[in-house]
Structures are given as structure tokens and as C-alpha cells.
Amino acid sequence: MNLVKAGGTIGGLTLVSRILGFAREMVFARVMGASAAAEVFIWAFQLPNLLRRLLGEGAFSQGFVPLFARRIGKDGDLAEAKKFAEEVQAVFLPALILITIVFVIAMPAVVVAVASERWTEDPEKFRFTVFLTQVTFPYLIFISLVSLFSGILNSMSRFFAAAFAPALLNVALLAALLLVPQGGQQTAVAMAWAVLVGGVLQLALCVIATRRAGLALRFLPPRMTPGVKELLLLILPATIGAGGYYISQLFYAYFATRLPEGSFVYLSQADRLNQLPLALIGSAIGTAILPAISRHIGLGEDQQASNVQGRAIELSMLLTIPATIALMVSAGPIMTVLFEGGRFTAEDAATSALVLSVLAAGLPAYVLIKVLAPGFYARKNMKTPVIITLVTLALGVIANFIWIDDIGIVILPLSTAVAAWLNALALYVLLVRDGYFRLEGWLGARLVKQLAAALAMGATIWGVELLLADWFAGSIGQRLLGTVALVGAGSIVYFVIAWFSGAMDKEDLLILLRRKKVEA
Template structure:
């Protein structure tokens, strides 16, 4: 595998999606500002994405790709296809059950996560309505993540990297089509999330069929392959779950900081996530199949070589990006969001948050680059231990720092 070419393909298409995401945020900022309605939508959008990362992308891919690659190497396309269908038959009903339960009990969930929303008339009700519309997105995007695992294992990176752009396209269309009223705008956005997820799943399904893998929805059975994957991803889900719990605390703390806090934090984090996705995630996705196949061949030298090249390339690209975002935080935020209902004060606060966030960017990129080596070797204990340690430190730190420095904590 040509590491630079694979990373360039994934990173370039991820860049397209991220640019569309900024266009989406620019329009939303101009229409909604740092308002209660925008906070409610950002919360509704956060919830399915938390569970998407828990059930699908991180934990699932870390287990699925090595097992799929091993079967592809040892038994060819037919064995890999059989494995995928067995996983699909169990994965979809489990996700459907989770989706139904959360849609039914959404008011209780939000009262636990953001109890302060109940203090603003109509805000909790709006967040509940939007969350019930956006949460089924979890089902479609998680299925798309499974299909992306198949495509990435076959080193067909382009479609899987482009799929996220469809969500941003749907949201942009929803924003442009919505009447100029805050409540109507966020409702259009919530429906656009669900529609975007359907398109993401449909394109991924078509691409997998074009790649020669025939998937179908069969009867769920706990086969040896399914048991092997479950045993492998449960610890990885624990590691991912630790991070997603921290995201719930992120929503909880931001709700205590007043109107617009969640929106400003979200906009700053989107810019912080840009190099993380284009560099860190792209490299992590690109190297996991290669390391997994090298381990399957018992070729540790090749696996180490892939890891070392990814490490060097990640820092070569990340350090300049970190410096640029830190130095030019306010001009960048101002150019992207400062217009319409998004005030100068909100832009200044968002820029300060961004400058603080990017100080940890090189470390987060390295996490993305180093973690695949553990998963390829079926070592999930180390990432879990690290994730739990970080969570144990971050939650008390927020409780201590928020009264002193507020949103910047």
C-alpha cells in the first residue's frame, strides 16, 4: 500500500466534507447565532454521534477490520463476505433496539444529561423533539460505518471518505430551504440529519456491491465469528465509551454555562477536528488494514515500518497546522462565523476556546496513529486503561476549573 497516496485520498475527501461542514456552520451561525435554538440542535446532533462513535466507527472498526482482513487473506472474498453477513444480521437489530428505546425515553435522557435546559421555557421540549428526529440517524450511519469497514479493508478508501460529505450537503440544503425563523430552521436541520444518514447508507451499500461483496439481511445468529468480534470489540467499546461519557459531561457542563455555550464550544471544536480528521483519522484508517494484514502474515517488521512512517508523516503535517490555528484563531473564527446573529463577543470567545483546544492537537493525532497498532494485535487493554485514566482526570478538573475560568475550562 502507498501510505502517502492512501492518506491523500482519505484526507482530501475528508477535507471536502469538512469544508462543506464549515459552510453549514457558517449558514447556521448567521441564521441562529449563539442562541437557545442552536444549542438545542447541537445537543440533538451530539447524542446520535456519541452512540455512533461508541457502536460503530471507533470500537466496531477496530475489531471488524482486522478480522475481515484476516479472512480476506486466508479465505478470499467468499469467506470475508460470509463473515460480513453474519455480523450484519446481528448488528442491525441491536442498533434498531437501541434507537427505539432512546426515542421513547428521550425526555428522561435529556433531563439527566442537561437538567438546566428545564429552566428555560420551551428549551427542553425543543431539544427533546429535535433529538427524537435525529436519533434514528444512528441506525443508518452505523450501518454505513460497517460498510466503510468492508471498503477500507479492500483498500477502497474513496467512497468511505466521501460519505460524510452527504450529511453536510443535506444540512446545507435544509438550512437554505428553511424559512427565516429559529425554531423552523432547527427543525429543518433535524430532518436533514436523518435524510443525510439514509443517503450515506445507500451510497455505501452500492459501493460495497460494486466491490464484489454481496450483503443481505439474514436471521441473527451467534456464530463463532460473531462471538469472536463481540469479545474483541467489547473492551474497545469500553474505551470508546469512556470517551463518549466525557462527551456527555461536556454537554452537561456546557448547559451550566448559559445560552450559546454549547454552540461556541461546538464551533471551536469543529476547527480543532479539521486537522485531526484530515491527518490523524486518515492515517489511522489507512494503516489499520496494512498493519492487520502484516500481523496476519507474522511480519512484524512490515507492521513496524508502516507505523513509523505514519508517525513521521503525522507530525510533519500536524505541527504547522497547530501553530497556524493557535496564532490565527480570531481571524479564522471571524471569517467563518462573524456575521448575521453571531456577535463579536461570541466570535472572540470561540476563538479563545479554539486556541486552547489546539494545544492538545498533536497528542490527539498521535493517538489516532498509534492506536491501530494495538487493535491489529488484538490488544484492547492498553487503550482502555489509558482512556479510563484520562476520564478520571478530566471530570474532576472540570468541576474544579469551571467556577474559576468558566467556558475556557
């Protein structure tokens, strides 16, 4: 597998989705502002997303991909793999439908359990939160099935549909904002229904792509076949353990509802920007390397599996380290350009920038987790990454309980970043202990050079920001030009230094520019 090409394909298509996502967020900020209705929509969309990550991603997809990939014959025969996917779908779909029905019926109790008194003691806000979450919750069914079909496509090295599917959700939400621009509850309701439309479109795309790949899955009655049992034995302990992670996320939702109105919006915007490099780099590389590592391990080629991870770290940090420095240094101008305007004030943008600058400090750790965890997943070790996540996030929840009243909104991104670094460090230490992976000298030297180039870039961005301070307080056009200058100057400095200092593999850059092809 060409790691750079596969990662570039996934990252490039994800970029399309993220650009649409930013367009959506920019319109959302101007139409909705940091209002109560905006907060309720974000909360209502977050709940099915949390369960989707538990049921449709995480332990499930990481367990499914290796098992599916190993059932593909050496000659590309898909019969056994198809049978396995159909058996999993037969159990997965009824479970999703049952969970959705239970949550929709019990939604008032769910809101009471998760939201603080600031929300539940306001009858109008409580009613609207329950209604909107009942509308968005069936999205769980569609997007979880998208994860199943994405796993099939990724195992077959067909990355296009799975990587592009999220763009359809952003199209649906953007359409709702443009068609119902009044703001307030009217727009929030339109966006809630758009979530369902987006889920249907994503699933349709992935199903069509799977059929074109030669796998038209039949609907079978649910049955505990040996293949399903094998998958459950892998993912159930990890899923139960991962439940602690999502409980912690519900705690974060609870903490956000304790903060002043608008906090959910600020946290969401900062997370959106932080997720851009994470999705383009970490998730793309992590998705690309899991099948490759699984195949090497299946053939007893542990050194080759380790080499894939080393190359993945090198490539991911080449882009992640400068992204981290850039977000931390230029958070203010970025938030001003993207979101300030309409109902979203300069004070709102400043608060969002503060959250982003703190949250971005953990970005390299988030990406490293995506790259290191497949070393466990490919060996059918689902428990270790989950246990580490549980422990580190529990520490974050405790920190939030202790300091949220004193520190305020900053404690949420700070605890998240610290937990991510502890998580990444623990994953690396255990991989080294078990002899699966070690940071070799060439990789360590390259990472140091990348950091040095990124620091020089950060100083350049800071200097340009001071020179153009008046522009960032001016018109939209001036702010946009100022941001282009920041990005341009910083990028030139980073890549020039990285190129001449040896901080990057020049062959990788040529591959990304589609001039050459080098197999990983």
C-alpha cells in the first residue's frame, strides 16, 4: 500500500468536507450567534454523535476492519468477507434501531441526567432540547451503518466514498441555514431535520460504493454466527470500557451547561478548527495504516508493521507540529476572520480564540493516538488503548469538577489536552515494552528538526500579526488579506527550513505533489 498516497486521498477528500464544514460554521455563527437556540442545537447533535462514536466507530470499526481484511482471499476473492459483513449487519442494524427507540422515548429523562439546572429549570429550553434531540437522534442509525460500510471500503483500499461522505452532511446543514436564515428556534429545527437528511445521503453514497466494489450485502435475520461472536469477543470489552470515555464526554456536556450562555458555541467552534488537522492528518493516516499493519502482522512481519508506524509518525508530525504552533499563535485572527459578524460579536470571537489556543496544545497528542493505537488494534488488543483512555479521561473529569468554578471555560480544553498527552505517552511506552515499536534515531532527529522549523514559523506568524494588527481590526476584506499573509509567510518559512534542514522526506513531498510514487 502506498501510505502517502492513501493518506493523501483520505486527507484530501476530508479537506473538502472540512471546508464545507467551515462554511457551515461561518454561516451558523452569523445566523445563530452564541444564542440559546444555537446551544440547544449543538447539544442535540452532540448526543447521537457521542453514541455513534461508541457504536459505529472506535472499538467496533477498529475490530471489524482487521477481521474483514483477513477474510479477503489472496486472489481478491470476497465471498468469505461478504458473508462476514452480512452477518455483522444482521446483528448491528436491529441493535441500532432498538437503542434509538429507547432513547427517543426516554429523552426527557436523558436531558435531566446530562444537562445542568441552568437548562432543566428553564421550561422552554428544556422542552426545546428534548424535542430537538428526539429529531436528531435517529441519525445514529444511518451514521453507524456508514461506519460499517466505510470499514468494508477501507479494507479494500477504496477510500473515496468513506472519506467524502461527511461532506454530504455539511451540504445538508448549510442548505438548512441558507433556506431558513431567520435564526433562533426556526433555524435550529431546520438544521435538526437536515441532520437526518445528511445521514441518509451519507449512507446511500457508501452503500452504492460498496455495491460497485462487488459487495451487495443482503439483509439476513440476526444470528450469532462464529464470525459475529469473534467480533463481539474483540469489541464488547473495549466498547464497555469505552463507555467510560463517552460518559466523560457527557460530563463535559454537563460542565458546558453550567457555564454562561454561549459556552457550547465557543467550545464547538474551537473543536471544529482543532479537528481539521486531526481529521486531515491523524484520522487519515490512522485509517490508512490499520489494514497495512494488520496484513503485515498476519504474515508475521512485525518489523514491517513497525516501519509502517514509524513512517506514519514522521509524515503526520510533519504537518501536525506546524498546525499546532499556527493555531496557538494565530487563534485570535482566525476566529475573527471566520466567525465574527452578524450575531457573533468580537467578544464571542475572543473567547473562542482563547479556547482554541489551549485546545490546540494537545493536537500532536491527538494525532499520535490515532497513529499508535492501530499497533494494538491490528493485534486484536482492543482493551489496552481503551483502558488508557479511561484512566486519562477520568483524570480530566476530576480536574473539571475541582476547577471549573474557579477557572471557567478554559479548564475544559486544558484538561482535554493534558489527557491526550498522557494517553499518547502511555500508548508509546506500552508499545516499546512489548517490542512492537520504538522511536528510532532517524525519526527522533527528524521530529526535532520539524519542531525547530515550526517554532521559526510561529515567530514569523507572530511578527506578521503585529505588523498587520490594524488589518485585523478593520473590514472583512482586510482581515481576510491579513490571514492570507499570516498563512503564506508561516508556510514559506516552515517548508523552506524543513526542506533544507532535512526535517522532511523530500520523496514524500514529491508524492503529495503527484510527481512520483514511492511505496511505503
